[in-house]
Amino acid sequence: MSTTRFLTGITTTGTPHLGNFVGSIRPSVAASLTPGVQSFYFLADYHALIKCEDPARIQRSTLEIAASWLAAGLNPEQVTFYRQSDIPEIPELTWLLTCVTGKGVLNRAHAYKASVDKNTAAERDADDGVTAGLFMYPVLMGADILMFKAHKVPVGRDQIQHIEMARDMAASFNHLYGEHFVLPEAAIDEHVATLPGLDGRKMSKSYDNTIPLFSSREQLKKLIGGILTDSRAPGEAKEVEGSALFQIYQAFATEAETAALRQQYADGIAWGDAKQVLLERVDQVIAPMRAQYEELIHNPARIEATLLAGAERARALATPFIRELRSAVGLRSLVQAGTATKAAKTAKVTLPSFKQYREADGKFYFKLVAADGRLLLQSTGFDAPKEAGQAIGQLQKGGDALQALAPRLAPVDGVEPADVTAALQALADAAAAS
Ligand code: TRP
Numbered sequence: 471m472s473t474t475r476f477l478t479g480i481t482t483t484g485t486p487h488l489g490n491f492v493g494s495i496r497p498s499v500a501a502s503l504t505p506g507v508q509s510f511y512f513l514a515d516y517h518a519l520i521k522c523e524d525p526a527r528i529q530r531s532t533l534e535i536a537a538s539w540l541a542a543g544l545n546p547e548q549v550t551f552y553r554q555s556d557i558p559e560i561p562e563l564t565w566l567l568t569c570v571t572g573k574g575v576l577n578r579a580h581a582y583k584a585s586v587d588k589n590t591a592a593e594r595d596a597d598d599g600v601t602a603g604l605f606m607y608p609v610l611m612g613a614d615i616l617m618f619k620a621h622k623v624p625v626g627r628d629q630i631q632h633i634e635m636a637r638d639m640a641a642s643f644n645h646l647y648g649e650h651f652v653l654p655e656a657a658i659d660e661h662v663a664t665l666p667g668l669d670g671r672k673m674s675k676s677y678d679n680t681i682p683l684f685s686s687r688e689q690l691k692k693l694i695g696g697i698l699t700d701s702r703a704p705g706e707a708k709e710v711e712g713s714a715l716f717q718i719y720q721a722f723a724t725e726a727e728t729a730a731l732r733q734q735y736a737d738g739i740a741w742g743d744a745k746q747v748l749l750e751r752v753d754q755v756i757a758p759m760r761a762q763y764e765e766l767i768h769n770p771a772r773i774e775a776t777l778l779a780g781a782e783r784a785r786a787l788a789t790p791f792i793r794e795l796r797s798a799v800g801l802r803s804l805v806q807a808g809t810a811t812k813a814a815k816t817a818k819v820t821l822p823s824f825k826q827y828r829e830a831d832g833k834f835y836f837k838l839v840a841a842d843g844r845l846l847l848q849s850t851g852f853d854a855p856k857e858a859g860q861a862i863g864q865l866q867k868g869g870d871a872l873q874a875l876a877p878r879l880a881p882v883d884g885v886e887p888a889d890v891t892a893a894l895q896a897l898a899d900a901a902a903a904s
Contacts, residue, residue, distance in 0.1 A: 474507055476657070477620035479514035479554065479611070482531040483522045486538040487680035488752070489665040489673030492721045495542045495683075497662050498624060502549045509549040510618050510784070511539065513777070516554050516561070516610060520603040536773045538683055541763035546776050554614065556781035559788035563613040564606070566795055570642040571609055571635075572844060574883045579608050580631055580830075612636035616643075617788055619652040627830035630656045634827055642843025645820060647798040663721045666714035670698050684763045687753055694749050704740035715741075719748050722755050821900055822846065822893040824862045826855065834858040838865070838893060846890050848880045868898045 478498065486495065502509040513535055518528050532553065544551060554560060576582065582605055589598045608631075615623055615636045623633050633656040640651035664672055667679030674680065681693045697715050702708050710716040710732050720728045731739075731747060739747075766773060796802060820841035828834055833851025836858045840846050847865075852858040861878060864871040872890065 474621045475510065475619060475652075476501060476507055476622045476624060477510040477512075477615055477618050477654075478624050479512050479517065479614055480535055480539075481521070482513050482515045482518040482528055482535055484531055484675045485534050486683045487673060487675070488683055488718065488721075489667065489680065491538075491542065491683045492665050493626070493662055494624075495539060497659055499539070499543045501624070502544065510620065511544065511549055511551050512614070512780075512784075513553045514611075514614065517607065520601065520607055533767065533770055533773060534684075536777060537763050537766040540766055540773070540776070541684070541759045543759075546780055550618075550780055550783050551776065552780035552784045553777045556777065557617070557784055557788055559785065559792040560610070560613050560617055562792055563617050563795065564610050566799060567609050567612050567616070567639045567643065568606070570646060570843070571612075571639055575635060575638065575845060576605055576608060577883070579605075579635070580628070581607060608632050608635045609639070612639045615654050616640050616651045617791065618784070620654050621652060622657040623654050624657045624659065627658060627832075630658070630828065630830055634825075638839065638843050638845075641839070645842050647795075650795060650798060663717070665721055666717050668693065668697050668714070670712070670714045683756065684760055687757070690753060690756070691749050694745050694752070697745065697748075699741045699744075702738075702741075704743075705738040707738050708735040708741075708744075710735050715744055715748055719751060722751050727751070821896055824865075826858055826862070828855075836862055838890070840889070840893060844885075845882055846885055846893050848882050850878050850880050852878075865894060866897060866901065868894060 478494075480494070498509070498511060501507060502511070513532050515528060515532055518531065522528055522531075536551075536553075539551070540546070582600065585600050585604065586596045589596050589600075611632050612635060615633070616639065623629075623636075625633065633654055637653050637655070640653050644651055667673035667677055668681065669677065669679045671677050671679060681690065685693065694715075697718070699713070699715060700708075713735070716731065716735065719731055723731070731744070734744070734747075797806065822838055822840045824836055824838055826834065826836045829851065831851060833853065834855045834857070835851055836849045837845060838847035849858065849861065852861070861875055864875060872887075872894070
């Protein structure tokens with residue numbers, strides 16, 4: 471049976487909250503128990519350095535996140551659970567990937583572009599306050615993923631572009647140096663709820679509206695008491711639609727329990743009583759884990775040992791793989807036979823290809839990528855996958871489709887129209903020949 475390898479990283483900058491639990495920890499722990507699945511979960515502490523310059527906070531967050539995942543039932547015997555910075559092969563691979571990644575591709579990364587747009591709007595230098603770390607973020611993430619030949623990468627919608635980039639890096643590298651990397655795919659769980667925070671907006675550290683996963687029961691009670699509600703009095707019917715309290719309850723309760731609370735809303739339950747119901751339900755889930763968490767957090771040596779054991783397992787794969795990759799690019803002993811020259815490598819003609827994907831904005835996109843991984847065409851967003859598919863069909867037929875579709879294409883820096891025409895022609899020729 472072939473196993474599917476899942477891999478995901480958690481940036482170590484904060485304290486896990488209920489939103490992290492519902493959106494990431496709980497589904498990941500459940501997925502790690504699925505037969506036929508191999509899971510790699512790691513603490514992305516190199517990524518954390520990009521966002522956080524407080525050493526104590528990085529260390530504390532690493533401890534809290536590790537303790538949270540373990541308390542939530544992650545079994546480090548079953549899952550490869552490690553800390554990114556314990557794997558020196560990752561920064562090494564980052565460099566190999568840096569050398570096959572177009573700078574223009576990184577210019578288009580959402581997080582970097584958002585900083586540039588903000589600076590531009592404020593009439594500052596485009597790169598004001600932007601570190602090279604932020605710019606390189608997608609390459610480090612590509613190394614995380616490609617190092618362990620992950621097939622699926624469970625992430626939030628905001629990370630889809632990064633997975634696409636990792637895929638393109640893998641394709642470029644494979645094209646240049648032979649088939650070494652697995653092309654990864656984002657795994658987006660449509661059923662996982664995004665939890666609202668205290669103020670009704672998405673629960674997020676950046677909105678300062680979170681409920682920590684492992685606060686004491688008293689603290690939990692206090693925070694739940696602060697969830698924003700409307701001014702309807704006891705006895706007045708209440709809306710579940712848009713009620714943060716209801717949505718949080720739903721994420722912790724069974725369907726039958728949720729239906730019961732829905733009825734209580736209609737019957738005019740007092741907000742204070744609804745908050746009590748929520749507290750009891752959340753605490754019922756959290757309390758057993760809380761005891762575990764407390765024990766772990768006061769025993770950092772045990773967590774440290776667990777992470778080091780995970781790193782050892784991860785490096786059993788990473789060390790030979792980086793040796794293979796170094797050799798592939800020519801970083802190898804002078805007495806080693808240098809057979810795999812580029813020309814001798816493969817007679818197979820590789821073609822440009824269209825790729826369809828969905829972005830965080832929910833729209834459907836396509837792009838045309840040259841055989842060497844260079845981006846040639848980039849569409850704007852389509853509302854339906856079918857429309858994107860039809861546009862690709864038109865382009866594949868050739869003729870003046872390129873001109874006709876111009877309004878649906880976004881400019882790509884540094885690409886000559888002749889390159890695009892030649893690529894489309896190569897595809898049309900190949901189709902005619904087959
Ligand atoms: N960028 C991810 C986030 O902010 C964290 C991360 C780092 C990651 N490396 C990864 C996720 C590799 C998946 C795979 O959520």
